[in-house]
Amino acid sequence: MGSTNGDVLPADPLDGHIRQGVTATLSIGHNDPMSDTLHYSDTQAEIHKLVVGPYENNVFVLRCRQTGESVLLDAANEHEKLLELCRALDVRTVLETHGHWDHIQAVPAVRDAGYQVGVTAADAAMLPSYDYLLEDETVIRVGRLSLHTICTPGHTPGSICFRIEGSPVVFSGDTLFPGGPGATTFEGGDFDSIIESIDRRLFAALAPDTIVMPGHGDDTSIGAESPNLDEWVNRGW
Numbered sequence: 220m221g222s223t224n225g226d227v228l229p230a231d232p233l234d235g236h237i238r239q240g241v242t243a244t245l246s247i248g249h250n251d252p253m254s255d256t257l258h259y260s261d262t263q264a265e266i267h268k269l270v271v272g273p274y275e276n277n278v279f280v281l282r283c284r285q286t287g288e289s290v291l292l293d294a295a296n297e298h299e300k301l302l303e304l305c306r307a308l309d310v311r312t313v314l315e316t317h318g319h320w321d322h323i324q325a326v327p328a329v330r331d332a333g334y335q336v337g338v339t340a341a342d343a344a345m346l347p348s349y350d351y352l353l354e355d356e357t358v359i360r361v362g363r364l365s366l367h368t369i370c371t372p373g374h375t376p377g378s379i380c381f382r383i384e385g386s387p388v389v390f391s392g393d394t395l396f397p398g399g400p401g402a403t404t405f406e407g408g409d410f411d412s413i414i415e416s417i418d419r420r421l422f423a424a425l426a427p428d429t430i431v432m433p434g435h436g437d438d439t440s441i442g443a444e445s446p447n448l449d450e451w452v453n454r455g456w
């Protein structure tokens with residue numbers, strides 16, 4: 220563990236104002252600047268999306284509609300915007316999909332603000348600091364939501380995806396995009412590994428209607444991408 224500060228989750232900064240479930244959640248939307256970040260919602264979950272930094276990184280906040288508690292995925296950049304989102308949506312922890320530069324620029328700022336940051340062991344050394352390690356096939360509780368970890372090495376050795384139990388959504392980081400896998404040309408990247416990860420851990424394991432929310436750009440779905448795997452293997456990227 221690389222913890223130097225942020226060991227304790229912050230006291231509830233909203234003092235229970237938005238912790239009363241769906242009704243309260245909807246009511247803050249009227250005058251809250253965060254209301255325009257809403258990207259997806261169903262009966263149990265809400266997902267907010269912000270695009271930040273020079274590489275247009277997607278930052279997602281997954282929120283339990285029952286309790287109002289949230290988790291932020293990728294403290295990528297523009298930390299002031301992310302901290303505003305963290306406070307407004309009662310973020311309890313921050314998860315990193317991988318350790319690449321463009322996905323971690325706001326890590327020091329969110330840790331300084333008291334939010335704990337989790338990353339896989341294989342990518343941990345790419346971060347300036349972090350608080351805890353993420354492992355494969357574990358469940359992260361977000362209010363009453365269960366977020367399952369799926370280690371998908373290839374883009375980086377420690378790339379990880381997250382799927383929501385009971386909602387058809389997977390956060391794919393830079394592992395899977397519309398039209399193919401993430402790049403494997405950076406140091407630590409491996410094309411055979413990313414193909415294996417996508418084939419075995421995403422395409423074989425997730426329903427075709429699962430929405431894929433990647434680390435950059437637009438959503439896609441497992442069903443839209445899985446027929447193209449052989450083409451990606453043949454072209455080599």
Ligand SMILES: [Fe+2]
Nearest residue numbers: 317319374393
């Ligand atoms: Fe990346």
